[in-house]
Amino acid sequence: MSRRFLRRLTAGLTVSLSIGLLLNLAFTAGLFTRLQQQSTDFLFKARGELPASRTIIVAVDDRTLQELGEYGRFFTWPRSLHAQIINQLREGRARTVALDILFDVPAIGDDELIQAISTHGNVVQPIAGDPSSVRPAGPGPQAYERAIRPYEQMASTSPILGHANQEPDADGTVRRAPLFIRVGDADVPSLPLAAVSRFLRRPQVMDGPIQDGSFPFAGRQVPVDDDTTMVVSYRGGPSDASRPSAFPVVSYVDVLRGSYPPGLFEGKLVFIGVTALAFADDYWTPPSVKERMDGVEIHANVA
Secondary structure (H helix, E strand, O other): OOHHHHHHHHHHHHHHHHHHHHHHHHHHOOHHHHHHHHHHHHHHHHHOOOOOOOEEEEEEOHHHHHHOHHHOOHHHOOOHHHHHHHHHHHHOOOOEEEEOOOOOOOOOOHHHHHHHHHHHOOEEEEEEEOHHHEOOOOOOOOEEOOEEOOOHHHHOOOOOEEEOOOOOOOOOEOOEEEOEEEEOOEEEEEHHHHHHHHHOOOOOOOOOOOEOOEEEEOOEEEEOOOOOEEEOOOOOOOOOOOOOOOOOEEEHHHHHOOOOOOOOOOOOEEEEEEOOHHHOOEEEOOOOOOOOEEHHHHHHHHO
8 A cells, every 4th residue: 555545545534534523513512503593594584574464462562651650660550451451352352362461469450350351251361480490301391390370360260371481592582482381290381372272262272192293283283393392483573663563563551542443353362461671571583683572472473
């Protein structure tokens, strides 16, 4: 074997080993995962808006906080205000209402709110997995020992509860939605899934067990990961001063005063949540450019 051949062989092996080492490092560092995520994010930005027709957001926005400032901080408002919102939506024939506001302790105005939710009959309330009680990762949904829930009398007014947890990726971007979390031994559907289930008048959330990466729901097969998360097909980017949401958004204070077009809510799925900047309930999403997306708007996209 000639020295020239040995040099070529050694050089070739060195290059091959170097490439293999670099690929291994890339996989270990998650480089390919990030490249895949970034390419998918770009496609969402390039797709543009897909306006939604069945879902509306009622937003506790900055104008609402300003105009209702007489009631103090949002979480100390008399809950009779929320009752008036629910009653307005019932009179407007909204089919399903999903509250992204958690009432975990009793407060002033609860009697009116409990009555309003009970009378409507199709209001979904949220729970949240307690982050201090997360179990180690394992097969199936993210598991928690405990959850923060509406207190018992408040919870009993809703036909179903749904979790409002978000699961950002390592770069802080919400690309996937956990359709279930596990609290104790029970699997809890997400707020959007519970809301859509009620909107479609399904007798139960699941049509059958999850098999081969598919979640059977309402005659459809929804692709999910092993931890029951679903890739969110965003309808558009986050709303801001220069760009409206892909969903109709009505200010909470306008609904409270009845200042909205007749028939706006008829037959619709309505999400109620906070979008005011002071609450920082917002996240980066694939179609985000400069603005984060409010949590309630992410729920609407998941739905």
